[in-house]
Amino acid sequence: MKTIMVDMDDVIVCGLFQKLIEDYLGYSISLNDNVSFYLQDLLREKKEDFLYKLKNINIYDNANLVENAYDVLKRINEKYKVYIVTDYIWREIPDYAGINLKNKFDFLYRELDFLTPDRFVFSADKSIINCDIKIDDKLSNLIGASTKLLFTAYHNKSIPKEELINNNVIRVNNWKDIEKVLLEDE
Numbered sequence: 196m197k198t199i200m201v202d203m204d205d206v207i208v209c210g211l212f213q214k215l216i217e218d219y220l221g222y223s224i225s226l227n228d229n230v231s232f233y234l235q236d237l238l239r240e241k242k243e244d245f246l247y248k249l250k251n252i253n254i255y256d257n258a259n260l261v262e263n264a265y266d267v268l269k270r271i272n273e274k275y276k277v278y279i280v281t282d283y284i285w286r287e288i289p290d291y292a293g294i295n296l297k298n299k300f301d302f303l304y305r306e307l308d309f310l311t312p313d314r315f316v317f318s319a320d321k322s323i324i325n326c327d328i329k330i331d332d333k334l335s336n337l338i339g340a341s342t343k344l345l346f347t348a349y350h351n352k353s354i355p356k357e358e359l360i361n362n363n364v365i366r367v368n369n370w371k372d373i374e375k376v377l378l379e380d381e
C-alpha cells in the first residue's frame with residue numbers, strides 16, 4: 196500500500212493564522228504574493244506581543260476541517276496509508292512547541308477519528324519523511340515524493356505553471372481536486 200504524507204496547516208485546516216492575526220490587529224488583512232509564508236512577519240514591532248499572547252490560547256480549539264477534507268481523506272485512507280505530518284515549532288517561540296504539539300494532537304485526534312494516533316507525525320523537517328505521495332502548501336516540503344501535490348495558498352499562487360511542471364508537481368485548489376488525482380485518475 197502506498198504511503199501518503201498530508202500536511203495539516205493550510206491543507207486540512209485553513210485560515211487559522213490569518214484570523215488570529217486579524218483578531219489581534221482588529222482589521223482584516225489582504226493576502227497576496229508579497230506576504231511571507233510566516234504571516235506573523237506582518238506584525239513587525241507588534242510581533243513579540245502577539246507571540247506572547249499566542250502562548251495562552253489554543254488556536255485549534257474552534258477550528259474546523261476544510262470543506263470535503265474529512266470525507267475525501269477518509270476514502271483516501273482506504274486505498275493509501277495516510278500520515279498527517281505537521282511542523283509544530285514556531286521559529287520565534289521554540290518554548291511554545293510542546294503546547295502547540297499537544298494542541299495539534301488534540302485537534303487531529305478529535306477530528307480525524309478514522310486515523311489512529313500512530314499516523315500523526317510531528318516534525319519540522321519533512322525531508323526526512325519517506326512517503327510515495329506528499330500533499331503540502333509549501334513546495335520545498337514535497338521533495339522526495341513520486342507524486343507531489345501543491346495545495347494552493349496565498350504564498351504559492353505566483354509559482355509559475357512551468358516551474359511546477361518541471362518539478363513534477365500538480366497544483367490542487369481544494370479537496371475535490373485531490374479526490375480527482377488520487378481516487379479517480381489512478
Ligand SMILES: [Mg+2]
Nearest residue numbers: 202204205332
Ligand atoms: Mg502547511
